[in-house]
Amino acid sequence: MPESLTKLTYQTFQQGKNYFGLAHKILSSRLRNLVYPTLEEKTKPIPDELLAKLQQRLNQLLETDWQDAQKGVCPESLLFDNPWDDFFRYYPLLWLDYPQTWERLKQQNYQDFSPEIDTDGYPSYYVQNFHQQSNGYLSDLSANLYDLQVEILFGGAADAMRRRILAPLKQGLKAFESVGQTRILDVACGTGRTLKLIRAALPQASLFGTDLSPAYLRKANELLSQIPGELPQLLQANAEELPYVDDYFHAVTSIFLFHELPAPVRQTVIEQCFRVTKPGGVFIICDSIQLSDSPELAYMIDSFPETFHEPYYKHYTTDNLVERLQGVGFEHIEIQVHFMSKYFIAHKSA
DSSP states (O other): OOHHHHHHHHHHHHHHHHHHHHHHHHHHHHHHHHHOGGGGGGOOOOOHHHHHHHHHHHHHHHHHHHHHHHTTSSOGGGGGOOOHHHHHHHHHHHHHHHHHHHHHHHHTOOSOOOTTOOOTTSOTTTSSOGGGOTTTTSSHHHHHHHHHHHHHHTTTOHHHHHGGGHHHHHHHGGGGTTSSSOEEEEETOTTSHHHHHHHHHOTTSEEEEEESOHHHHHHHHHHHTTSSSOOOEEEEOOGGGOSSOTTOEEEEEEESOGGGSOHHHHHHHHHHHHHHEEEEEEEEEEEEOOTTTOGGGHHHHHHHHHHTTOTTHHHHTTOOHHHHHHHHTEEEEEEEEETTEEEEEEEEOO
């Protein structure tokens, strides 16, 4: 297919996902306001001028995504990857779960778990209904709905934002070109979407993933077992105590984790990531934008934890992660911002 036609197909594909996410948000908001009119007062409409800025940032993200594929950062086919089976199977369940979500929001009950969910042994900060979702991150239903929820939240741009780690990851691994097989760890790997992207870009790498949720690890194993290549090694583990020896990984990644951690835990996780990264290795964080780099989006940043249950997000938006990274020994820290995400690319001295 000619490049111009392929690019048009990609843009149409992404635009379709964006329109679908917008339509879903409008319909779900109207239904919620009809059933729970008091909740309408807690949500703030996004001003038109801010919507225009968001569209501009989204367009820039998609152009970068396309250009990276043309440069060989990842296969072009990855731009069109979408879990269609999960969409048709679980999208109706997303709607069926909304009444519980709205009731939880109305009652401000954010530690609401079904009797069959075992919450023993998990850190208190983790036993939360993040985004008001049922059973937090501890049920199979939550794991099945998660990627769909995130895609809708970001207007179909979640994977495009995740893919922004691939270029700095491959660049960081150039220091180990003489190594036969590099080892890469994804901390808080969730359903395995990031590991799937890394596998496509680095088919010969040995991949590892940790997560606290057994349900999400089951989902990750289901996803990753469907793709060619060596199956990533997945472990249930707390990122505060990574079960690996020092200096083991050539690269470590963490996607959308740090805004859901209390500040002291953020520090501990950074220390652990430094410990398990090899000298000369790279550590890449992808997370939410912060006030320092996106002051024009302060309205959305401030309203996000009110609209969704994100108890540690507000502190994250002003937290100096560069200072934390440098404090444990990382250096040459580069910052990138793409759409609604911020990236910290940190290196461990060789």
